[in-house]
Amino acid sequence: MQSGTDQRSYHHGNLRTALLDAGLELARTGGPAAVLLRTASRQAGVSHNAAYRHFANQEDFVAAVAEQCMTQLGLLMIERIDGVTASDPAVRARMKLGALGRAYVEFALAEPGWFRTAFSAVRPHSSAVGAGSDRVSPYVLLGARLDELVAVGELAPERRPGAEYAAWSGVHGLSSLLLDGPLRELPEPEIDKALQIVFNILDRGLLRA
Amino acid sequence: MQSGTDQRSYHHGNLRTALLDAGLELARTGGPAAVLLRTASRQAGVSHNAAYRHFANQEDFVAAVAEQCMTQLGLLMIERIDGVTASDPAVRARMKLGALGRAYVEFALAEPGWFRTAFSAVRPHSSAVGAGSDRVSPYVLLGARLDELVAVGELAPERRPGAEYAAWSGVHGLSSLLLDGPLRELPEPEIDKALQIVFNILDRGLLRA
DNA sequence: TGTACATCAGTGAACGCGCGTTCACTGATGTAC
DNA sequence: TGTACATCAGTGAACGCGCGTTCACTGATGTAC
Numbered sequence: 001m002q003s004g005t006d007q008r009s010y011h012h013g014n015l016r017t018a019l020l021d022a023g024l025e026l027a028r029t030g031g032p033a034a035v036l037l038r039t040a041s042r043q044a045g046v047s048h049n050a051a052y053r054h055f056a057n058q059e060d061f062v063a064a065v066a067e068q069c070m071t072q073l074g075l076l077m078i079e080r081i082d083g084v085t086a087s088d089p090a091v092r093a094r095m096k097l098g099a100l101g102r103a104y105v106e107f108a109l110a111e112p113g114w115f116r117t118a119f120s121a122v123r124p125h126s127s128a129v130g131a132g133s134d135r136v137s138p139y140v141l142l143g144a145r146l147d148e149l150v151a152v153g154e155l156a157p158e159r160r161p162g163a164e165y166a167a168w169s170g171v172h173g174l175s176s177l178l179l180d181g182p183l184r185e186l187p188e189p190e191i192d193k194a195l196q197i198v199f200n201i202l203d204r205g206l207l208r209a
Numbered sequence: 210m211q212s213g214t215d216q217r218s219y220h221h222g223n224l225r226t227a228l229l230d231a232g233l234e235l236a237r238t239g240g241p242a243a244v245l246l247r248t249a250s251r252q253a254g255v256s257h258n259a260a261y262r263h264f265a266n267q268e269d270f271v272a273a274v275a276e277q278c279m280t281q282l283g284l285l286m287i288e289r290i291d292g293v294t295a296s297d298p299a300v301r302a303r304m305k306l307g308a309l310g311r312a313y314v315e316f317a318l319a320e321p322g323w324f325r326t327a328f329s330a331v332r333p334h335s336s337a338v339g340a341g342s343d344r345v346s347p348y349v350l351l352g353a354r355l356d357e358l359v360a361v362g363e364l365a366p367e368r369r370p371g372a373e374y375a376a377w378s379g380v381h382g383l384s385s386l387l388l389d390g391p392l393r394e395l396p397e398p399e400i401d402k403a404l405q406i407v408f409n410i411l412d413r414g415l416l417r418a
Numbered sequence: 419t420g421t422a423c424a425t426c427a428g429t430g431a432a433c434g435c436g437c438g439t440t441c442a443c444t445g446a447t448g449t450a451c
Numbered sequence: 452t453g454t455a456c457a458t459c460a461g462t463g464a465a466c467g468c469g470c471g472t473t474c475a476c477t478g479a480t481g482t483a484c
Contacts, residue, residue, distance in 0.1 A: 166410040
């Protein structure tokens with residue numbers, strides 16, 4: 001987002017970032033299908049082929065934008081986790097996991113374009129983690145919560161391996177179904193109920209009574 | 210799929226079905242983005258605008274194809290459920306739920322194009338159920354399993370309302386993550402492990418001990 | 419400090435592509451009488 | 452049973468669209484000496 005009077009020099013100076021910003025905005029509004037090189041270039045105020053100096057091709061560009069979307073999710077998670085201030089370590093650890101899960105579903109519902117884009121791109125050679133920096137990788141953030149739950153004695157150590165699979169599947173599945181599945185257009189109170197039920201089953205199935 | 214010598218009359222006679230068949234094949238190979246009116250018409254051996262006699266526009270067509278994809282999922286579920294032959298009612302009910310869940314994930318992995326298409330189309334005025342006939346609607350099939358579990362005493366009646374949310378979210382989330390998420394390219398044995406864990410948590414969280 | 423030169427980051431024009439959709443049409447079919 | 456006519460289900464040509472990508476290029480920048 002530049003001011004109106006961007007009488008810049010011939011060289012943009014920060015085109016890659018500007019293109020990613022534009023791509024992020026396109027993804028937000030129209031999902032992965034809207035992340036186009038020509039449109040992003042136009043939005044960055046640059047000729048439509050300048051993008052090829054910074055990205056190999058469209059696929060490469062979309063993948064980079066998708067990574068940014070994943071980072072957005074991670075940032076919201078961190079924000080929500082940091083908002084948990086319970087003093088008891090066990091309670092705090094459980095609440096943080098809940099906050100993470102709620103952030104996940106909230107993100108999907110509030111930013112469907114970003115959510116769909118984050119999980120749309122084929123990134124063959126990227127790490128399984130899915131975000132540039134581990135610090136904001138949703139997967140890493142979830143792992144840290146589960147580790148903490150083991151540390152404070154709320155999650156049995158023998159249940160720790162693979163616990164991500166169940167937790168992720170629960171929140172990701174609910175998000176997807178609410179967005180693009182049979183639970184689309186579920187009324188708000190029913191959404192809350194669904195969230196409660198999913199969390200409750202995960203609690204009962206995963207954690208100590 | 211017609212034989213080579215389709216010297217048909219001017220009127221195709223079954224064009225709608227032929228287009229849907231073609232669309233289903235396109236979805237199978239290339240996902241929702243590959244479901245195109247022109248390509249489907251070509252494959253049905255008909256001029257590219259004949260499709261407008263049977264579908265309002267492309268969106269309408271894709272929606273119809275998506276419904277077919279959903280039906281494919283339902284059919285596989287039924288097949289797997291029918292394969293369960295345990296004699297004890299309680300055991301049978303649990304096994305049927307497991308078979309349904311496994312069918313779901315198996316479908317996603319075996320037919321990613323269909324799976325993605327089934328959950329891609331925006332069908333504003335379709336029922337929340339998501340398949341033409343209730344008999345093959347995945348959602349209805351799941352509900353029937355849960356009802357049965359209540360009937361045989363394996364699922365507490367007070368846990369029945371909303372139990373679909375948890376069960377669906379679990380299998381759907383796992384499927385999505387394996388297909389387009391951070392669990393993509395998980396090695397086969399690890400996939401099985403993930404499946405076991407998700408089912409185990411659902412069992413422990415939902416059913417009676 | 420100045421200058422020659424390599425390199426970098428953009429521009430502008432052009433290509434090919436395949437799509438969705440609309441138009442006026444024509445051949446085939448069914449039906450009223 | 453035959454015929455006129457309405458209706459239905461296709462055809463063929465055309466339009467506009469916007470994209471990805473490539474090409475030869477030019478202006479800006481940085482660096483060796």
